[in-house]
Amino acid sequence: MRLEGKVAVITGAGQQQGENIGNGRAAAVLFAREGAKLLLANRSMASLEETRDLLRKEGFDAECMIADISKEDDCAALVNTATSKFGRIDILHNNVGIGALDGDTVNIERSVWDNVFNVNLDGAMLISKHTLPIMRSQKSGSITHVSSVAAIASSPLIAYKTSKAALHEFVRWLAFENARHNIRCNVLMLGMIDTPMAIEGYHKVTGTPRDTLRKQRDAQVPMGRMGTAWETAKVALFLASDDASYLTGAVIPVDGGMHTRVG
Template identity: 45%
Template sequence: MTGRLAGRTAVIVGGGQTPGATTGNGRAVALLFAREGAQVLVVDRDLDSAEETAELVRQEGGTATAHRADITVESDCAAILDAALASLGHIDILHNNVGIVPAGRTEDLPADSWRRGFEVNLTGMWMTCKYLLPHMRERGSGAIVNISSMAGLLAGGETIAYTTSKAAVHSMTRSLALEYAPHGVRVNCVAPGMMDTPMGVDAVARAGGVDRAEVAARRAAMVPMGHQGTSQDVANAALFLASDEAAFITGAILAVDGGFTLRSHHV
């Protein structure tokens, strides 16, 4: 590794992992950031999962601490700041990775599912930013990377709650970028496409009662490059946006999708 985050500290929200699933985006980011020299605080609503990620970092010689927080609870988001300052001393990077996929056509979708989608995908992300941004502003520096989805760049039929909430994440990212640019804080977004991750493949396979390999093959066939991406592709994009290599980039929505959004008009 090249030490692109040497001396930096990073809060990875959603850094745990679904038990028994392939490596997801949050864990991949935590591991890569640590390999590049960052000290990390791994935040997840499942403390055991967060601790597992932190232990993987430590096994590789990195520095990591685990912290439990449910980002839909405002007091938990406020406590992330205290935990980060206690374990890291200061905060250079905030990585927001939590998301769910409410599914259903408009006429069938329960209002509670709509609200829950926005609560997790948008409001929780906004609250982590709300409580960590003042610290970054006072320091005059910082980088925030929000994980969204290519769904936010497309129209959604039976995923209207998901696509709409992700489009809102894009708008929020740009608004935060504009608001905090004068204070030296950059805010960008990664929009993954068809990824071979627990949310992208495992959850779909379980919901449909079909083989995981079948779901993976179907998704791969939809991508112009002919294959799905991986959590490492997302982590690499997040590393770039968090590093000094992106020092003059803010408000960007970076699609990591193998060209999917170049020819698709709905998801």
């Protein structure tokens, strides 16, 4: 098994209700199947327990903890819990991200902008800040932050795209800074994925029927279809495993070719 004996912290491991599995939950399941010990974090315990129930049906288990990575105390507590339970942290998979349909710079509300940056960028920095001392002491580790192709494409999600673009540069710095400690830091840049967050979120905001949304999103992808969370989780598993032992500072697109339309 590719993660046998490794300890993984996965943030954003819950999800909202919907027809399909989300990226964080799918990563938790694949990591468990590959032998990882898991500490799962989310802002909702109910959704975390649903993830744990899914794991238990397959004969696995996980520690669960409520945490908001935009709060430094929560990040410190999450790392402390992982080390007290398992003694180490080998993998940090940060699947947290929020967005808003802010559409036009003239109409952006400062509170919305700040909230998106607090979660998507400040949160990534804070959870990295508190995880790195553990990984440095081990002289090993893998950190993956989940981003979006919106970071490099024109999109009416101004705060979201800008925070994710900044995340790319932050992770490139993390990779350079921590390479001498044998810590790999990469970005998983996702495109149109058929997850509850995407479909239910847009359905709620726009009122567009779910089937119509899926057709619209499929049409934007060069491969002609949205991806699934299982497909994103397989790449996350690769980045977390020793198969990616010489890969750091990379922005990996998992988007059906959407990034080929940019630049």
